Amino acid sequence: MRVSRSFLPVLKESPSDAQIVSHKLMLQAGLVRQTAAGIYAWLPIGYRVLRKIEQIVREEQDRAGAGELLMPTLQSADLWRQSGRYDAYGPEMLRITDRHKREMLYGPTNEEMITAIFRDDVKSYRDLPRTLYHIQWKFRDEVRPRFGVMRGREFLMKDAYSFDLDEAGARLSYYTQMLAYLRTFKRLGIQAVPMKAASGPIGGDLSHEFIVLAPTGESEVFYDAAFEEFDWARDSLDYSDEAGLHGLFEQVSTTYAATDETHDEARWADVPQDRRRTGRGIEVGHIFYFGEKYSSSMGLKVSGADGGMVVPHMGSYGIGVSRLVGAIIEASHDDNGIVWPEAVAPWKVGLVTMRGDDAASIAAADDLYARLNAAGVETLYDDRDERGGVKLGSMDLIGLPWQVIIGPRGLAAGNVELKNRRTGEKLELPIDAVVGHLTA
Amino acid sequence: MRVSRSFLPVLKESPSDAQIVSHKLMLQAGLVRQTAAGIYAWLPIGYRVLRKIEQIVREEQDRAGAGELLMPTLQSADLWRQSGRYDAYGPEMLRITDRHKREMLYGPTNEEMITAIFRDDVKSYRDLPRTLYHIQWKFRDEVRPRFGVMRGREFLMKDAYSFDLDEAGARLSYYTQMLAYLRTFKRLGIQAVPMKAASGPIGGDLSHEFIVLAPTGESEVFYDAAFEEFDWARDSLDYSDEAGLHGLFEQVSTTYAATDETHDEARWADVPQDRRRTGRGIEVGHIFYFGEKYSSSMGLKVSGADGGMVVPHMGSYGIGVSRLVGAIIEASHDDNGIVWPEAVAPWKVGLVTMRGDDAASIAAADDLYARLNAAGVETLYDDRDERGGVKLGSMDLIGLPWQVIIGPRGLAAGNVELKNRRTGEKLELPIDAVVGHLTA
Numbered sequence: 001m002r003v004s005r006s007f008l009p010v011l012k013e014s015p016s017d018a019q020i021v022s023h024k025l026m027l028q029a030g031l032v033r034q035t036a037a038g039i040y041a042w043l044p045i046g047y048r049v050l051r052k053i054e055q056i057v058r059e060e061q062d063r064a065g066a067g068e069l070l071m072p073t074l075q076s077a078d079l080w081r082q083s084g085r086y087d088a089y090g091p092e093m094l095r096i097t098d099r100h101k102r103e104m105l106y107g108p109t110n111e112e113m114i115t116a117i118f119r120d121d122v123k124s125y126r127d128l129p130r131t132l133y134h135i136q137w138k139f140r141d142e143v144r145p146r147f148g149v150m151r152g153r154e155f156l157m158k159d160a161y162s163f164d165l166d167e168a169g170a171r172l173s174y175y176t177q178m179l180a181y182l183r184t185f186k187r188l189g190i191q192a193v194p195m196k197a198a199s200g201p202i203g204g205d206l207s208h209e210f211i212v213l214a215p216t217g218e219s220e221v222f223y224d225a226a227f228e229e230f231d232w233a234r235d236s237l238d239y240s241d242e243a244g245l246h247g248l249f250e251q252v253s254t255t256y257a258a259t260d261e262t263h264d265e266a267r268w269a270d271v272p273q274d275r276r277r278t279g280r281g282i283e284v285g286h287i288f289y290f291g292e293k294y295s296s297s298m299g300l301k302v303s304g305a306d307g308g309m310v311v312p313h314m315g316s317y318g319i320g321v322s323r324l325v326g327a328i329i330e331a332s333h334d335d336n337g338i339v340w341p342e343a344v345a346p347w348k349v350g351l352v353t354m355r356g357d358d359a360a361s362i363a364a365a366d367d368l369y370a371r372l373n374a375a376g377v378e379t380l381y382d383d384r385d386e387r388g389g390v391k392l393g394s395m396d397l398i399g400l401p402w403q404v405i406i407g408p409r410g411l412a413a414g415n416v417e418l419k420n421r422r423t424g425e426k427l428e429l430p431i432d433a434v435v436g437h438l439t440a
Numbered sequence: 441m442r443v444s445r446s447f448l449p450v451l452k453e454s455p456s457d458a459q460i461v462s463h464k465l466m467l468q469a470g471l472v473r474q475t476a477a478g479i480y481a482w483l484p485i486g487y488r489v490l491r492k493i494e495q496i497v498r499e500e501q502d503r504a505g506a507g508e509l510l511m512p513t514l515q516s517a518d519l520w521r522q523s524g525r526y527d528a529y530g531p532e533m534l535r536i537t538d539r540h541k542r543e544m545l546y547g548p549t550n551e552e553m554i555t556a557i558f559r560d561d562v563k564s565y566r567d568l569p570r571t572l573y574h575i576q577w578k579f580r581d582e583v584r585p586r587f588g589v590m591r592g593r594e595f596l597m598k599d600a601y602s603f604d605l606d607e608a609g610a611r612l613s614y615y616t617q618m619l620a621y622l623r624t625f626k627r628l629g630i631q632a633v634p635m636k637a638a639s640g641p642i643g644g645d646l647s648h649e650f651i652v653l654a655p656t657g658e659s660e661v662f663y664d665a666a667f668e669e670f671d672w673a674r675d676s677l678d679y680s681d682e683a684g685l686h687g688l689f690e691q692v693s694t695t696y697a698a699t700d701e702t703h704d705e706a707r708w709a710d711v712p713q714d715r716r717r718t719g720r721g722i723e724v725g726h727i728f729y730f731g732e733k734y735s736s737s738m739g740l741k742v743s744g745a746d747g748g749m750v751v752p753h754m755g756s757y758g759i760g761v762s763r764l765v766g767a768i769i770e771a772s773h774d775d776n777g778i779v780w781p782e783a784v785a786p787w788k789v790g791l792v793t794m795r796g797d798d799a800a801s802i803a804a805a806d807d808l809y810a811r812l813n814a815a816g817v818e819t820l821y822d823d824r825d826e827r828g829g830v831k832l833g834s835m836d837l838i839g840l841p842w843q844v845i846i847g848p849r850g851l852a853a854g855n856v857e858l859k860n861r862r863t864g865e866k867l868e869l870p871i872d873a874v875v876g877h878l879t880a
Contacts, residue, residue, distance in 0.1 A: 001507075005505060005507070005570075006507050007507050007509065007558075007561075007570055007572055009561035009562070030561075033557055033560070033561070035511070035512060035515065035516065035519070035553060035556070035557070036512075036514065036515065036516040036519075036542075036544065037540075037542070039512045039514055040512060041509060041510065041511045041512060041553065041557055042509055042510040042511075043509050043557075044507050044508060044509050046509075047508060047509050047510045050510070065445060067441075067445070067446050067447050067484050068484060068487060069447065069481060069482055069483050069484050069486075069487050070481065070482040070487045070490070071475070071481045071482075072475060072476075072479045072480060072481060072577075072594045073513060073577060073594065074476065074479055074546070074579065074593075074594055075475065075476065076475065076476040079475070079476075091539045092539075094536065094538060094539075096534065096536050096546075098534060098581055099531045099532075099534075099581045099583065100477075102476075102477070104476065106514070106536075113475060113481065116475070117473055117475070117481055117483075120473065121447075121449035121470075121473070122449070130445075130447055132447055137512075137513060137577070139514065141538055141539045143539065153514075154512045154513065154514055
């Protein structure tokens with residue numbers, strides 16, 4: 001992508017109205033713009049990151065055997081009356097009346113709708129178990145939206161729903177999603193710790209939050225250092241390995257981790273002093289097992305193997321996709337700007353000419369840009385006739401993993417500079433070696 | 441994808457409440473389910489098609505130099521007051537009041553929001569021209585939603601917006617999008633004819649609709665057979681070739697095509713009798729040039745090259761992405777079900793065992809399924825223990841381009857049957873030749 005043809009509005013000053021660093025950086029680097037309280041437009045850089053996160057979430061859901069569909073944003077109030085939640089939900093539900101005076105709402109979550117869809121088409125035990133998910137915009141009318149996309153009103157969520165014939169099956173679906181979450185966060189380049197949680201308005205009695213550590217986190221967290229040391233997302237574990245999934249859950253359950261909401265001083269005292277980790281955390285995922293709560297209230301039942309009727313056990317599994325953009329920045333930035341993990345970086349490489357008015361530099365950059373594109377290396381090319389220092393400052397702010405810097409002096413010797421954004425390390429190398437170096 | 445692990449509810453009977461063939465087939469083949477009047481959930485097959493169409497639209501927008509972003513679904517009423525459209529829009533606009541009594545709406549289109557975003561960040565003529573687009577859900581509160589996703593209330597639209605310094609530049613942006621549309625529809629496997637149109641509530645004086653022929657279309661259309669004969673989307677034309685773009689527009693403008701709304705009997709009489717085509721058509725795209733309408737009312741201006749202020753000229757360009765699913769089915773089906781153009785088919789191949797209880801058939805199908813996946817051939821594998829005839833009927837209904845049918849008799853000789861869904865042609869070939877045949 002050429003900067004001269006894109007829409008990448010970088011602000012000179014750090015915006016003073018943003019309270020947390022991720023929000024400041026998202027505004028300054030031109031990832032988002034607020035269009036109403038708690039509602040954001042995703043500009044090209046921000047939307048690229050959002051889509052990369054979404055795709056990793058999707059791939060790990062697919063790998064875990066979940067099927068993707070898409071439910072609409074607006075729902076009928078009647079659907080929520082079937083579960084009893086329409087009156088119970090409170091003012092965070094955005095209620096809408098259409099032109100025919102029908103009561104609608106903007107979905108804050110989809111337990112009711114997926115239960116109704118499943119109920120209307122699935123009649124036999126042979127069609128279970130199933131886990132279905134979608135990645136769709138939700139709305140919660142927060143009384144005081146803040147922290148940018150971390151606590152917005154319109155937000156993108158992945159929500160999955162599992163249907164099983166009994167509790168044992170439902171627990172296995174729960175463990176499967178737990179592993180999928182550990183793998184998803186690992187691929188995103190962040191450390192997310194599963195912590196036993198209260199179920200809240202979803203209901204049920206088995207629930208974990210996935211928490212990313214960040215100084216600006218909303219809750220205090222306590223966990224055993226084992227969560228930093230062990231490869232919880234281990235690739236060797238197959239989803240068809242039931243004993244392995246049980247073992248993973250057992251291990252997660254017996255290793256201490258809790259938010260202030262569920263913190264247990266007695267169990268905490270058992271964690272050796274040098275293994276205790278505390279800090280603040282941001283919730284980026286939440287999983288629930290709630291048994292027959294919705295299937296029973298909404299009349300979902302299927303014929304069983306023995307001819308009787310069975311009420312399926314369900315769970316739901318959320319990941320805050322848009323919130324993750326902010327959470328990743330909270331966990332990965334420095335004084336100069338964002339430092340993207342490579343998996344979610346909007347582009348891998350930023351290409352900069354120090355002198356945008358130097359014909360030799362432009363020709364060399366144009367040629368290298370073409371070769372990087374041909375090699376499939378995602379590149380943002382700052383081809384503007386702008387001072388080199390301004391362009392380098394923007395690149396640091398935007399935070400791509402690598403910068404290729406072309407200056408007249410080095411170019412005269414056939415060289416360019418390659419900078420690693422995270423470490424700051426710089427390397428001078430022949431311009432013809434750049435593509436090889438970045439694809440090695 | 442294995443049918444036994446997915447959610448592909450196929451109905452035995454054609455639904456009686458659907459009035460047009462695409463709606464019937466989308467319900468029967470399990471592409472969508474209605475969740476409220478004019479609002480649909482996209483089940484796995486339907487969502488795969490929707491995403492394929494979306495991706496082709498995206499690639500052609502990117503290729504035409506448009507930049508992608510994502511604007512939110514909900515907008516502030518104040519934004520629409522700036523253009524004067526809040527009061528003018530009428531009951532199709534879904535108006536919403538939030539918990540703080542602020543007036544909001546579910547966006548039916550985004551001229552106001554993109555103008556405000558551009559206005560707040562772009563200050564100089566050097567940042568023009570630009571075309572920005574997003575693919576986002578919209579809502580129009582149709583008084584009588586019908587025909588399934590063809591005239592739903594919540595629908596997915598690609599809308600692009602161009603910003604230029606003058607009318608000449610804006611016309612070039614308009615011609616660029618016109619070519620991008622011709623290429624998009626060609627890749628989607630459908631014939632869409634650009635027809636001069638009235639601008640309606642968007643405003644402005646230059647506008648074309650893109651119409652797909654279908655007997656159930658909403659308007660009568662009249663066009664010169666040249667639109668069927670000529671390669672309007674010709675690949676040889678580069679977007680940087682201004683003369684070529686002007687020439688394309690000239691050719692489109694002088695070749696007769698009109699809906700009943702703009703039909704001109706005098707010009708029609710000039711079309712030779714044997715070249716006159718009439719029929720019914722569905723609108724799948726609509727492009728507008730409206731000059732300074734929004735930039736002027738919303739205070740968008742940039743500094744010009746000579747230091748004075750310039751009010752940009754704008755255009756907007758819509759494609760009905762979700763409607764296209766229905767339109768493609770209207771244009772491509774037979775008595776047995778859907779016949780997908782390969783570019784948008786949910787999978788390329790359907791793999792069927794005639795005897796789901798025959799161990800040799802299962803082993804051969806499992807192996808072939810693994811080999812097709814390894815070769816990157818998207819395959820739907822009906823691995824259920826169901827009667828062969830039922831499975832073949834479902835496959836015809838779902839309409840994948842190819843079927844690979846494994847029966848015990850052929851298998852004994854090492855052979856399987858390959859069926860072309862569109863032509864019905866069947867070929868018996870060695871099972872080891874299938875992957876090669878489908879990737880040739």
